Amino acid sequence: xxxxxxxCEEDVTADMVVxxxxxxxxxxxxxxxxxxxxxxxxxxxxxxxxxxxHLSAGGRLVSVNGLRSVWxxxxxxxxxxxxxxxxxLTEESSQALYGMLRGCDARWMNHPDAARQARHKPWQLxxxxxxxxxxxxxxxxxxxxxxREFAERFPDLVVKPVSGAHPQDPPRAVPTSRVAPxxxxxxxxxxxxLLQRRIAKRADIRLTVVGERLLAARKMAAPDADPQExxxxxxxxxxxxxxxxxxxxxxxxxxxxxxxxxxxxxAFDFAEDADGTWWFLECNQSGQFGFVEVETGQPIARTIAxxxxxxxxxxxxxxxxxxxxxx
Amino acid sequence: xxxxxxxCEEDVTADMVVxxxxxxxxxxxxxxxxxxxxxxxxxxxxxxxxxxxHLSAGGRLVSVNGLRSVWxxxxxxxxxxxxxxxxxLTEESSQALYGMLRGCDARWMNHPDAARQARHKPWQLxxxxxxxxxxxxxxxxxxxxxxREFAERFPDLVVKPVSGAHPQDPPRAVPTSRVAPxxxxxxxxxxxxLLQRRIAKRADIRLTVVGERLLAARKMAAPDADPQExxxxxxxxxxxxxxxxxxxxxxxxxxxxxxxxxxxxxAFDFAEDADGTWWFLECNQSGQFGFVEVETGQPIARTIAxxxxxxxxxxxxxxxxxxxxxx
Numbered sequence: 001x002x003x004x005x006x007x008c009e010e011d012v013t014a015d016m017v018v019x020x021x022x023x024x025x026x027x028x029x030x031x032x033x034x035x036x037x038x039x040x041x042x043x044x045x046x047x048x049x050x051x052x053x054h055l056s057a058g059g060r061l062v063s064v065n066g067l068r069s070v071w072x073x074x075x076x077x078x079x080x081x082x083x084x085x086x087x088x089l090t091e092e093s094s095q096a097l098y099g100m101l102r103g104c105d106a107r108w109m110n111h112p113d114a115a116r117q118a119r120h121k122p123w124q125l126x127x128x129x130x131x132x133x134x135x136x137x138x139x140x141x142x143x144x145x146x147x148r149e150f151a152e153r154f155p156d157l158v159v160k161p162v163s164g165a166h167p168q169d170p171p172r173a174v175p176t177s178r179v180a181p182x183x184x185x186x187x188x189x190x191x192x193x194l195l196q197r198r199i200a201k202r203a204d205i206r207l208t209v210v211g212e213r214l215l216a217a218r219k220m221a222a223p224d225a226d227p228q229e230x231x232x233x234x235x236x237x238x239x240x241x242x243x244x245x246x247x248x249x250x251x252x253x254x255x256x257x258x259x260x261x262x263x264x265x266x267a268f269d270f271a272e273d274a275d276g277t278w279w280f281l282e283c284n285q286s287g288q289f290g291f292v293e294v295e296t297g298q299p300i301a302r303t304i305a306x307x308x309x310x311x312x313x314x315x316x317x318x319x320x321x322x323x324x325x326x327x
Numbered sequence: 328x329x330x331x332x333x334x335c336e337e338d339v340t341a342d343m344v345v346x347x348x349x350x351x352x353x354x355x356x357x358x359x360x361x362x363x364x365x366x367x368x369x370x371x372x373x374x375x376x377x378x379x380x381h382l383s384a385g386g387r388l389v390s391v392n393g394l395r396s397v398w399x400x401x402x403x404x405x406x407x408x409x410x411x412x413x414x415x416l417t418e419e420s421s422q423a424l425y426g427m428l429r430g431c432d433a434r435w436m437n438h439p440d441a442a443r444q445a446r447h448k449p450w451q452l453x454x455x456x457x458x459x460x461x462x463x464x465x466x467x468x469x470x471x472x473x474x475r476e477f478a479e480r481f482p483d484l485v486v487k488p489v490s491g492a493h494p495q496d497p498p499r500a501v502p503t504s505r506v507a508p509x510x511x512x513x514x515x516x517x518x519x520x521l522l523q524r525r526i527a528k529r530a531d532i533r534l535t536v537v538g539e540r541l542l543a544a545r546k547m548a549a550p551d552a553d554p555q556e557x558x559x560x561x562x563x564x565x566x567x568x569x570x571x572x573x574x575x576x577x578x579x580x581x582x583x584x585x586x587x588x589x590x591x592x593x594a595f596d597f598a599e600d601a602d603g604t605w606w607f608l609e610c611n612q613s614g615q616f617g618f619v620e621v622e623t624g625q626p627i628a629r630t631i632a633x634x635x636x637x638x639x640x641x642x643x644x645x646x647x648x649x650x651x652x653x654x
Contacts, residue, residue, distance in 0.1 A: 044466070044467045045473075046464065047464040049456050094490075095490040096467050098447060099451075126378050142368045143370045190410075192424075
């Protein structure tokens with residue numbers, strides 16, 4: 001049984017996981033859907049009530065029914081590097097590849113539908129609330145008046161994008177920034193705006209979840225930090241990331257979140273306040289983990305490899321025998 | 328409790344359903360996400376462990392928590408008609424709108440994730456096989472040799488797209504066509520190709536499923552039909568669509584399909600052969616139904632309206648009380 005990794009060639013984080021899989025002797029096929037149909041080939045047959053599918057990449061042939069897990073890391077656009085790329089070829093290739101993989105019994109990290117759902121920030125906030133995680137007061141609105149009223153109630157505010165990175169080429173991360181409560185909110189009418197009560201944080205928390213395993217790291221805020229620097233990704237380098245215990249209640253809530261979101265991997269960001277409370281900021285279902293592993297020595301790549309290497313679950317029982325259907 | 332319909336203005340099929348909802352006094356809000364943020368506004372607040380959301384369209388304000396169902400018919404691209412449209416504004420608007428709706432307790436016809444999954448033809452074929460529906464022998468391949476071998480085994484063939492309509496503007500349906508078994512299959516290497524054993528059909532079957540209700544119609548093939556015309560959408564007009572009973576075994580299999588696909592609405596296409604067997608061709612989760620209703624008099628629009636009007640299910644229980652979380 002093979003592990004299939006869908007990612008681009010330059011993904012060095014995937015390399016870290018492949019090393020562990022190779023070390024334990026688990027067969028791995030790594031391919032980039034962008035290389036369809038030049039370098040990557042596929043074939044699937046639906047005959048006599050059965051399905052037989054194959055993928056070929058780098059001269060290796062793998063059976064779709066023989067996959068134990070699929071790791072969707074950073075795959076390129078299907079057929080994006082074809083000799084004559086087109087929207088039509090991308091659509092056909094995407095449907096063919098993912099349509100076949102969706103029908104197999106392999107375990108997913110993460111399933112494409114769970115991944116898509118998990119990217120929605122408003123959905124994340126609601127799920128976190130329901131799982132009992134503390135969520136800073138937030139508004140997402142196109143009503144300037146709603147923004148103004150929110151700023152009156154919560155004058156210490158940050159603004160951040162509703163979605164993730166800006167879709168320019170290459171994509172650009174939009175930093176979280178502070179907003180003055182007397183700001184002019186009239187432009188809110190032109191696009192949804194996310195305002196959130198700023199958490200006065202003493203540390204950033206990155207909690208990486210792999211299956212049932214929780215690996216948390218803390219980065220203390222510098223005592224003399226610029227109060228305008230609220231986004232750890234853009235702040236001046238300060239204290240290192242260090243391993244930290246997860247409070248039991250947070251651990252329970254996070255596991256509930258992962259289960260309801262049907263995610264096998266998630267990177268949670270929390271802000272730790274002066275009382276030690278971890279405030280939920282977001283869960284990135286494809287968050288990077290290399291920088292945490294390097295600084296903390298936490299075995300994230302190995303844990304992912306172990307999850308991917310687990311045996312495949314028993315196949316879904318057929319409703320009626322294939323042999324009883326007409327040919 | 329309100330029914331929310333997401334569709335474009337020119338969708339006359341939705342009008343047929345709205346008439347029934349209006350007739351039964353159920354509140355309806357219809358909006359096109361393309362009209363964000365000019366005509367459609369939204370606002371959602373996540374405060375004190377609770378969520379309060381609102382949508383505004385055509386001067387009407389509706390509570391997101393007060394939605395009983397969401398009908399995703401033919402919605403436009405979010406913010407597609409904004410004064411200054413952009414990929415960034417579309418992404419922000421999409422995440423804000425669907426992110427809020429995904430967090431509510433309304434019933435979906437169909438949920439966006441189920442809809443996306445259900446569009447994958449290879450996944451459809453596999454699920455149909457597993458549910459016990461007869462599926463014509465099919466291959467989807469980029470290997471010319473696999474195509475050639477398939478054509479030797481099944482010389483009476485059709486070719487059709489793996490995905491749906493061609494993404495030109497306006498989108499164009501690609502007809503299913505017959506292929507000679509001695510065709511040159513070398514171009515298969517440049518894009519996934521779907522070949523399928525042709526069913527010698529005496530009738531086309533359209534089976535519309537709304538919740539648990541099955542409404543089937545049959546259109547007999549003309550005895551003098553051009554054997555090259557295999558796609559009913561492009562064939563010369565012949566016999567009318569007429570209501571037909573669903574064979575009990577097919578009904579069971581179709582209900583299983585709908586349940587596993589988590590669909591509330593689906594339009595199945597079958598080819599009926601000389602033995603009366605219904606061969607599964609596809610299930611379109613957003614298939615049109617107006618033409619069937621007009622020709623057969625089957626109450627599809629009313630059945631959809633009744634499904635949408637059903638009371639909302641009980642809310643998901645909270646894992647821990649909102650009052651026990653920090654503010």
